[in-house]
Structure formats: structure tokens, C-alpha cells
Amino acid sequence: MERKLSFSHSKVARRILFSFVLAALIPIAILGVLSFQQVKQQLQAQTAKALQRGCKDYAYGLVSRLLFAENSLRLAALKIHKSNKEDKPVALAGEQWLQGQFTGLAVLRADGQPSALSRDNAAIPTLTAEELAQILVGKTLIKPVSGQRLEDNRLWMAINLVENSPKAGILMAELKPDLLWNSETIDPNNLLWVMAADSLQILFALEQDFDPSPELRAQVAQANSGRFSWQRDGEAYLGAYWKLPVATLFFGPDLIVVQSLPESLAFAAIRQFSAIYPPVILLAALIVVYLSSRLIAKYLTPLERLKIGTQRVADGNLECRVDIDSHDEFEELADSFNEMTRRLRSQFDILATMAEIDRHILSALNAEDIIDTALNRLPSILFCDLISIAAVNPDTGIADEIRVRRSGHDAEKLAEPVILSQQDVADLRTMHNGALEIANNDERMSEYLQVLGVSGAWRYLVVPVHVNGALASLICLGYQAPKRIPPESRNAAINFGDRIAVALSNAAWEEKLYQHAHYDSLTGLPNRLVLHDRLGQEIARARRDDAQLAVFFMDLDRFKNVNDSLGHAAGDELLRQAARIFLNCVRATDLVVRLGGDEFVIVIGELHTQHNPAAFVSAVAEKVLAALKQPVTVAGLPMTVTTSIGIALFPDDADNVPDLLKNADAAMYHAKSEGRANFRFYSPELNAAALENIKLEQELRGAIGRNELLVFYQPKVDWDGRIVGAEALIRWRHTELGMISPAKFIPLAEQTSLIVEISDWVLEQTCLWVNACHAQGLGPLRISVNLSAVDFKHPELVEKIAAVLSKTGTDPSFIELELTESVAIGNIKACIERMHHLKALGLTLSMDDFGTGFSSLSYLKELPLDVLKIDQSFVRQLESDDSSAAIVRAILALADGLGMETIAEGVETAAQLELLKQHHCGLFQGYLFSRPVPSDEFLSLLQADAAKRGADLPAISSS
Ligand code: C2E
Ligand code: MG
Ligand code: MG
Numbered sequence: 001m002e003r004k005l006s007f008s009h010s011k012v013a014r015r016i017l018f019s020f021v022l023a024a025l026i027p028i029a030i031l032g033v034l035s036f037q038q039v040k041q042q043l044q045a046q047t048a049k050a051l052q053r054g055c056k057d058y059a060y061g062l063v064s065r066l067l068f069a070e071n072s073l074r075l076a077a078l079k080i081h082k083s084n085k086e087d088k089p090v091a092l093a094g095e096q097w098l099q100g101q102f103t104g105l106a107v108l109r110a111d112g113q114p115s116a117l118s119r120d121n122a123a124i125p126t127l128t129a130e131e132l133a134q135i136l137v138g139k140t141l142i143k144p145v146s147g148q149r150l151e152d153n154r155l156w157m158a159i160n161l162v163e164n165s166p167k168a169g170i171l172m173a174e175l176k177p178d179l180l181w182n183s184e185t186i187d188p189n190n191l192l193w194v195m196a197a198d199s200l201q202i203l204f205a206l207e208q209d210f211d212p213s214p215e216l217r218a219q220v221a222q223a224n225s226g227r228f229s230w231q232r233d234g235e236a237y238l239g240a241y242w243k244l245p246v247a248t249l250f251f252g253p254d255l256i257v258v259q260s261l262p263e264s265l266a267f268a269a270i271r272q273f274s275a276i277y278p279p280v281i282l283l284a285a286l287i288v289v290y291l292s293s294r295l296i297a298k299y300l301t302p303l304e305r306l307k308i309g310t311q312r313v314a315d316g317n318l319e320c321r322v323d324i325d326s327h328d329e330f331e332e333l334a335d336s337f338n339e340m341t342r343r344l345r346s347q348f349d350i351l352a353t354m355a356e357i358d359r360h361i362l363s364a365l366n367a368e369d370i371i372d373t374a375l376n377r378l379p380s381i382l383f384c385d386l387i388s389i390a391a392v393n394p395d396t397g398i399a400d401e402i403r404v405r406r407s408g409h410d411a412e413k414l415a416e417p418v419i420l421s422q423q424d425v426a427d428l429r430t431m432h433n434g435a436l437e438i439a440n441n442d443e444r445m446s447e448y449l450q451v452l453g454v455s456g457a458w459r460y461l462v463v464p465v466h467v468n469g470a471l472a473s474l475i476c477l478g479y480q481a482p483k484r485i486p487p488e489s490r491n492a493a494i495n496f497g498d499r500i501a502v503a504l505s506n507a508a509w510e511e512k513l514y515q516h517a518h519y520d521s522l523t524g525l526p527n528r529l530v531l532h533d534r535l536g537q538e539i540a541r542a543r544r545d546d547a548q549l550a551v552f553f554m555d556l557d558r559f560k561n562v563n564d565s566l567g568h569a570a571g572d573e574l575l576r577q578a579a580r581i582f583l584n585c586v587r588a589t590d591l592v593v594r595l596g597g598d599e600f601v602i603v604i605g606e607l608h609t610q611h612n613p614a615a616f617v618s619a620v621a622e623k624v625l626a627a628l629k630q631p632v633t634v635a636g637l638p639m640t641v642t643t644s645i646g647i648a649l650f651p652d653d654a655d656n657v658p659d660l661l662k663n664a665d666a667a668m669y670h671a672k673s674e675g676r677a678n679f680r681f682y683s684p685e686l687n688a689a690a691l692e693n694i695k696l697e698q699e700l701r702g703a704i705g706r707n708e709l710l711v712f713y714q715p716k717v718d719w720d721g722r723i724v725g726a727e728a729l730i731r732w733r734h735t736e737l738g739m740i741s742p743a744k745f746i747p748l749a750e751q752t753s754l755i756v757e758i759s760d761w762v763l764e765q766t767c768l769w770v771n772a773c774h775a776q777g778l779g780p781l782r783i784s785v786n787l788s789a790v791d792f793k794h795p796e797l798v799e800k801i802a803a804v805l806s807k808t809g810t811d812p813s814f815i816e817l818e819l820t821e822s823v824a825i826g827n828i829k830a831c832i833e834r835m836h837h838l839k840a841l842g843l844t845l846s847m848d849d850f851g852t853g854f855s856s857l858s859y860l861k862e863l864p865l866d867v868l869k870i871d872q873s874f875v876r877q878l879e880s881d882d883s884s885a886a887i888v889r890a891i892l893a894l895a896d897g898l899g900m901e902t903i904a905e906g907v908e909t910a911a912q913l914e915l916l917k918q919h920h921c922g923l924f925q926g927y928l929f930s931r932p933v934p935s936d937e938f939l940s941l942l943q944a945d946a947a948k949r950g951a952d953l954p955a956i957s958s959s
Pocket of ligand 3: 848849869871872905
């Protein structure tokens with residue numbers, strides 16, 4: 001900033017200097033020229049005037065001398081006349097007074113002949129008749145007489161010797177040139193000459209041999225007085241003339257007095273002026289340059305400093321200051337500039353801090369990092385001596401996590417929380433302008449401010465941070481007196497408060513999102529994301545420690561039924577209870593995850609400590625299964641749930657997350673297929689089975705088109721062993737795999753809704769076959785067709801069946817639909833309604849596999865069922881298991897009570913048949929009578945049966 005002003009660099013300085021010099025010199029020059037002109041004119045006029053006055057003075061002197069000479073001449077004439085009269089000779093020659101004036105005197109007689117008195121006669125000029133006449137009438141004659149040279153010129157004066165007496169003669173006198181042309185008053189440098197106005201003859205000239213040109217003579221004779229200029233020997237002259245009217249006093253020519261002098265003399269003053277003027281101008285210019293450069297330097301140096309300061313600010317250097325000590329507006333400007341840069345600096349600092357905080361917010365760091373940044377950065381930009389930030393519990397008003405940073409110290413965390421008074425909390429809530437300003441002696445916030453441990457006079461700015469309308473945090477800025485709270489600090493603190501609010505709600509939101517993204521809201525267990533993450537870590541750790549780990553893939557058995565029968569709330573409760581049970585069965589270091597629905601995963605790590613990991617894992621699985629056997633209360637009812645567990649081990653079964661999960665899943669399916677409520681370890685074959693299923697599903701899609709599906713019929717017989725009906729059972733004759741059981745492909749078809757197409761096809765085939773039997777005179781027989789739950793819930797089920805019946809022209813009374821319990825539960829009302837619609841078509845409805853599901857006996861009476869079909873699992877254990885026998889008895893009694901037909905399926909032995917008969921079961925189906933057989937074989941069976949009983953075919957049993 002110490003740079004001096006350089007005129008070579010500063011255009012403004014040069015321009016101002018130039019303007020100053022120009023502004024000063026132009027008037028000086030104009031003034032000089034004007035005054036030069038003026039002076040010249042004045043001098044010219046004065047000179048001419050002086051010359052003219054000189055001429056006039058001279059002329060008057062000349063006239064007075066002529067008059068004086070005339071008087072003297074008259075006096076002489078008087079004397080002459082007196083002496084003549086007395087006849088005394090007069091001795092005028094000796095008269096001094098005459099000699100002083102005249103060089104000669106002569107008396108002319110009346111005839112004009114001279115009688116010289118004191119002069120040679122020859123020198124006496126001859127008078128003309130007119131002159132004589134004029135003299136004789138009393139006039140005084142003035143007569144110039146030219147000589148050889150100018151100095152020889154003479155002037156004669158003549159009068160009557162005696163007045164009124166012409167005969168007395170004429171007195172003439174030659175005027176003494178020295179006296180006459182007395183030029184003492186004339187500047188000897190001047191030219192002076194007297195000339196006769198009539199003849200333009202020069203009578204006298206101050207300079208000898210002076211001979212003005214005829215033009216000049218003519219020029220001066222034109223007027224009575226005037227001025228003129230002329231050239232003499234190449235030199236300019238000024239002149240003036242005055243015509244002396246001699247003719248009015250005397251008889252003689254007027255005399256012109258001319259005076260002239262060289263301009264060089266007249267304008268000596270101007271020459272002097274011209275000599276002095278340029279140096280004066282130069283001096284003035286130098287003074288102007290000097291003074292203006294001083295002035296410019298005085299005013300432009302601060303400007304230059306301000307300019308440099310501004311450039312530095314523009315270059316981003318906000319630290320620069322401009323110091324000007326001129327006690328004028330420039331100093332004020334510099335002060336304003338410095339204040340402006342200070343504010344800018346402060347604003348930039350604030351913005352930088354805010355940007356940093358924003359970065360923290362955006363990068364979703366926790367609120368603590370944001371508060372640390374604030375504690376470190378804010379004091380310097382808000383000019384406070386203390387800053388504290390506390391978290392506030394909005395419910396209790398307790399401010400804890402109080403962090404304080406005092407000027408010159410590091411941030412510290414206060415150990416004790418502070419309970420804010422209700423009044424303080426209310427003040428902070430109701431305050432309008434974003435911040436509370438508290439003076440030292442203020443009662444407000446006193447408990448809080450007290451713990452900050454400051455002494456002396458302070459002022460505080462307290463900014464509450466509200467998140468979702470509740471007080472969440474408190475920012476307090478302290479200023480030690482006499483410092484005031486700067487307004488920009490207030491705004492920045494409020495602004496910062498807003499950011500903290502955003503950060504806190506952001507952090508809370510992030511936390512929520514994290515919870516949401518990573519934890520299951522129902523059970524509170526971690527979810528799939530965490531599983532992948534943690535399992536990855538566990539695998540890495542196990543690999544490092546050369547250890548094993550196990551993954552349990554668990555699916556609650558028949559959970560859907562709980563949901564459907566008891567509602568979703570009960571289902572949710574069961575899931576929560578199951579989650580709790582799982583957690584209780586494993587170590588704290590193990591991970592229990594809910595994948596979704598009724599699927600759970602348990603990761604058991606650190607198996608290296610076990611001597612036999614497989615045994616340990618089995619024990620854990622047993623523990624889980626055993627724990628689940630303890631009844632839990634769901635929807636007010638005691639209930640037990642079972643699960644199927646698939647187990648995969650690292651590294652034996654898979655060495656990465658997806659494969660471990662996939663293999664555990666496959667093992668779980670295996671466990672399900674093995675009767676549920678158990679666990680199975682993964683084996684490579686399971687995977688092959690899963691792959692096979694996928695392949696099978698693909699092939700099933702084209703099976704109908706390729707005529708690979710067939711319908712087999714299994715007879716239903718009465719007490720007498722007569723065939724009274726049959727169940728249509730689908731078969732898939734695979735080109736490579738041979739006959740595939742429906743138990744294998746129907747579940748696949750159910751997963752893809754391919755089942756609807758298959759069921760439609762089976763129904764149509766069955767209808768056609770029933771018609772064909774009747775056409776052959778066999779029957780009437782009632783043939784049952786299986787409907788899956790997916791089929792039953794199809795919105796157009798009733799219409800579709802009606803369409804098939806009408807299309808094939810089949811009597812619906814020969815068709816029975818076998819439903820499973822799962823169709824009858826869920827929306828029981830809709831189910832009953834649908835069953836009524838089916839019944840309305842004329843169809844018979846039976847409940848297949850009765851006793852295995854969750855169906856409550858209490859609503860069984862609501863269902864419009866015709867037949868109860870006792871599940872073969874009860875029949876199978878009828879001989880060995882008393883409880884199965886009890887269930888069969890109960891079912892048969894119930895059906896009897898409800899007026900339903902009964903049929904037992906899976907009857908394989910005569911003993912089973914006997915027992916069923918003892919319990920009054922109506923009909924029987926099973927290998928004991930026949931396996932499911934192709935349609936033609938079934939016709940043979942029918943025919944054999946008819947033959948056995950004669951020509952009559954059995955009537956359809958109605959009991
Ligand atoms: P389901 O309806 O309970 O059919 C009876 C099953 O028991 C049949 O097996 C039948 O062959 C078998 N079975 C009959 N008597 C005996 C016996 O004495 N001992 C033993 N161990 N089994 C016996 P299948 O044909 O393999 O059918 C299995 C299941 O597949 C059926 O159970 C039924 O739920 C389903 N299914 C079969 N065909 C169809 C169909 O066309 N549509 C639908 N939706 N499901 C079908
Ligand atoms: Mg069936
Ligand atoms: Mg069955």
C-alpha cells in the first residue's frame with residue numbers, strides 16, 4: 001500500500017494534470033494576447049493623442065509667438081511713425097526687443113519700394129498686389145519665403161506702418177527662425193515639421209533636410225487635424241497633424257504642424273511587455289504544473305491506494321487494508337472500504353463455515369461432527385468469546401451433552417446436564433425473531449448460563465433449534481462486555497441454528513432410514529441387507545481364522561394358515577414370538593435375521609471353538625425346534641408353531657453369501673418335504689433337485705399341448721366293495737422321466753398358476769369321460785375332481801365350470817369337487833358364498849384330506865359340504881395310533897351329525913377297512929381296492945365289477 005502515485009502509470013493523473021495546465025494556461029494566454037492587443041491599441045491611441053496634443057501645443061505656441069511678433073511689429077511701426085512725425089530718425093536697429101524677435105526689419109513705401117532698415121533689400125520679399133491691398137486694409141501679412149535649403153526658409157510679417165493710412169508705407173519684418181520655430185517642448189526623437197497649407201511647402205522641420213513625400217504632404221493637408229501612419233526607410237512611423245488657422249488672424253496661408261515618431265519608440269512598452277510575457281506564462285505554467293501535481297498527488301495517491309486495494313479484493317485477498325490518513329473524504333472512503341472488506345471477510349468466513357456444515361449435512365455425517373465444526377469455526381466468525389451447544393430433551397427440558405468452547409481454549413464437554421425451567425422452555429418456544437438476547441442481569445436461562453462458568457458482565461445470544469416443532473438443541477453465544485452482539489452474528493447464529501435443525505432432523509431421518517433399511521419393523525430383527533453385510537464379514541473372519549460357520553434357513557410351517565384363519569394381527573404376533581424364541585436359542589454373537597414373510601435366517605459363527613461343529617449346529621437346531629414346541633399365546637389362544645430348518649455350512653457347502661443362503665434354502669425345502677418341523681443339512685443333491693424342479697416347471701408348460709398329461713381314475717367302493725364312483729387323478733407321462741407323480745408337479749403348477757389350466761383340462765376330460773361311460777351304458781358314476789386353493793379362488797371359477805358342463809353336456813350330479821381345507825379358510829363368507837354357487841350348479845362338494853388343516857370344526861357346519869374325506873394319514877395310523885382312531889371317530893360322528901357322507905382314503909389293508917366300518921365310515925378308497933388306473937383300465941374294472949354282480953351296475957350310494 002506504500003506505492004507512490006506515478007504519473008507515467010496513472011492515466012487519470014496525466015489527464016488531470018493536462019487539464020489543470022490547460023485550464024490555467026488558456027486564460028493566461030488569452031489574457032496575454034488580449035491585453036497585448038489592448039495595450040498596443042492604447043499605446044497607439046495615446047501616442048497619437050500625444051503627438052496630436054504636441055502638434056496643437058506647438059501650433060498655439062507658434063500663434064502666440066506670431067501675435068507677439070505682430071504686437072512688437074506694431075509697436076515698432078508706432079515708433080517709426082512717431083519719429084517720422086517728429087522727423088527724428090529712429091534707431092530701431094539697436095532695439096533689443098526687436099532683435100530678439102526679428103532678424104530684419106524693412107519699411108516699404110506706399111509704392112512698394114523698400115527702404116531697408118536693418119536688412120539687405122535683396123532679402124526683402126516682394127509683395128503681391130493682393131498682399132499689399134490686404135495690408136493696406138489693415139491686415140497683418142504673414143508670408144513664407146523659401147530659401148535654397150530648408151534652413152534658409154524664412155517667414156515674413158508685414159503691417160501698415162500707420163493704421164488707416166496706406167500711404168505711410170508698410171513695415172515688414174523677418175521673423176527670427178529660432179524664436180519662431182521654438183521646439184523646446186518637442187521630444188528631439190520626434191519628427192516635427194511645419195508646412196504651408198496652400199503650397200504644401202515645408203517651412204520648418206526639426207530634422208534638417210527632411211523632405212516628406214508629396215503624398216504625405218497631401219494626406220496631412222486634407223483635414224484640420226488627424227493621425228496617420230507611414231513608412232520611412234522601411235520603418236513604421238506614427239504621426240499626427242494640426243492645422244493652425246493663421247488665415248483667421250493674419251493674411252497668409254494656414255500652417256500645418258505635423259509631428260511623427262517611429263512606432264518602435266511609441267511601442268517600447270509593448271516590446272517590453274512582449275519580452276516579459278512569455279517567461280511569465282512559462283512561470284505560470286510551471287507553477288500550475290507544480291501545484292497541480294502536488295494537488296493531484298494529494299488526491300490521487302489515496303485513490304491509487306483504494307484502486308490497488310480494490311484489485312486485491314477482486315483477486316480474492318480479503319485481508320488487505322487501505323490506510324489513508326488525509327482527514328478528508330478519502331480517509332472516510334478508505335475506512336468504509338476497510339469496513340466493507342472486513343464484513344466481506346466475515347461473510348465469506350460465515351459462508352465457508354455454513355458450506356462446511358452443509359457438506360457435513362449432505363454427507364450425512366452424524367450431528368456430532370456438525371457440532372464440532374460449529375464449535376471450532378463459529379467463534380472467529382461470530383466474534384463471540386464463548387460458544388456452547390447442547391442437546392435438549394424436549395420432553396424433560398434437560399439440556400445434556402453441553403459442549404463449550406471459550407475464547408483461546410479447546411472445546412470441552414460439561415459433565416452435568418442442566419434442567420431448563422419451564423419458563424425458559426416456554427420463552428424459547430414463543431420467541432419470535434429466532435434468538436433470545438440475554439443481558440447479564442437477566443433472570444432468563446440463568447441455570448444454563450451459570451454452568452457455563454463465566455464471570456463478569458456478559459451478553460448472550462441464545463438460539464433454540466427446533467426439530468419437528470420440539471426444542472432439540474440450544475446454541476448459546478457469549479460476548480464479554482463491553483462488546484456488543486454484532487447484528488450479522490445474530491443472523492449467522494440463527495442461520496446456523498436452522499442448519500443444525502436440518503442436520504439433526506437429517507441425522508434422525510438417516511437413523512430412521514437406516515433402521516428402516518436395515519431392520520424389520522415388526523420383529524426388530526435385522527433384515528436381508530444386514531444379513532448380506534454381516535454374513536460377508538463372518539465369512540471373511542471365518543476364512544481368516546480358518547473356522548466354520550453355519551447358516552440356518554427357516555420357514556414357519558403352515559404359517560399362511562394362521563394368517564388366513566386368525567388374521568394378520570395374529571400372524572404378526574406369532575412372528576414376533578417366533579423371533580423372540582429364536583433370539584433366546586442362540587448366543588449374543590450369533591445373528592438372527594427376518595428375511596420377510598415367515599422366513600428367518602440364523603448365522604452361527606465362531607464354530608472353530610467347537611470340537612464337532614456339525615454336532616453343535618444340530619444341537620442348536622434341536623434347541624430351536626424344542627423351544628418352538630412351548631405354546632405361545634396368540635390372539636388370546638395358546639398355540640404352537642413349527643419350523644423347517646435348512647442348514648448350510650461354510651466352507652463345506654459354499655464359500656460365499658449367495659450360495660450359502662441358496663443352499664440353506666434348498667435344505668429347508670428338503671426339510672419341508674420330509675414332513676416339516678425338522679432340520680436338514682444341505683447336500684449337493686438338494687441343489688440338483690431344485691434345478692430339476694425348475695426344469696420340470698418349464699416342461700410342464702408344454703405338457704398339455706404335447707398330450708403328456710393323462711387322467712387316471714381310482715375307484716371308490718361301498719361296504720360291499722362295489723364301485724360307486726372314482727377320483728380323477730392326473731398323471732404326467734414324461735418322455736424321458738416316465739410317469740411323474742402329481743405330488744411332485746402339482747405344487748410347481750400351483751406356484752405359477754399353471755394349475756388353473758391343468759384343472760380346467762382335467763375337469764373337461766373327466767366330463768367327457770363320464771359322458772363316454774354313460775354312452776357305453778356304464779354308470780351312473782360320480783367322479784370327483786380335485787380343485788386346488790388357487791383354482792377355488794379364481795374369480796371366474798363358477799362361470800368356467802358352468803361353461804365346461806354345458807360345453808360337454810355333462811350332468812353336474814355326476815361330478816364332485818374335492819376341495820382342501822385351505823380353500824375353506826380365510827375369507828370364510830366369500831368361500832361359503834362361492835360353494836353355494838357351485839352347489840347351485842348341481843355339483844357335489846367334498847372336503848379332501850380332512851383333519852390335516854387348521855379348519856375349525858365350529859364353522860364346518862356353515863359350509864355347504866356333501867362329503868368329508870378322511871385324510872389317509874389317519875387311516876394309515878388307525879391300527880397303531882389311538883389318537884388317530886379317536887380323530888377318525890370324531891370326524892365320522894361330526895359328519896353324521898351334519899348329515900354329510902364320509903369316505904376314507906388310503907385304505908390299504910383289510911384291517912383298516914374293518915376298523916373304518918366299525919366306525920361307520922360310508923365309502924372307501926385305496927390300494928386295497930385299486931390303484932388309480934388309466935380310463936380304459938377303469939372301464940375294465942367297472943365291467944368286471946358289473947359282471948361280478950350280474951348285469952346291474954351299482955347305484956350311487958346316498959348314505
Ligand atoms: P389326493 O386328492 O388326496 O389323492 C389321493 C392320493 O392318494 C393319490 O395320490 C392316490 O394315488 C393316493 N392313494 C390312493 N389310495 C392310496 C393308498 O391306499 N395308499 C397310498 N399310499 N396312497 C393312496 P396321487 O394320485 O399321487 O395324488 C396326489 C395328490 O395330488 C392328490 O391327493 C391331489 O391332492 C393331487 N392331485 C392329483 N390329481 C390332481 C388334479 O387333477 N388336480 C389337482 N388340483 N390336484 C390333483
Ligand atoms: Mg383328492
Ligand atoms: Mg386326499
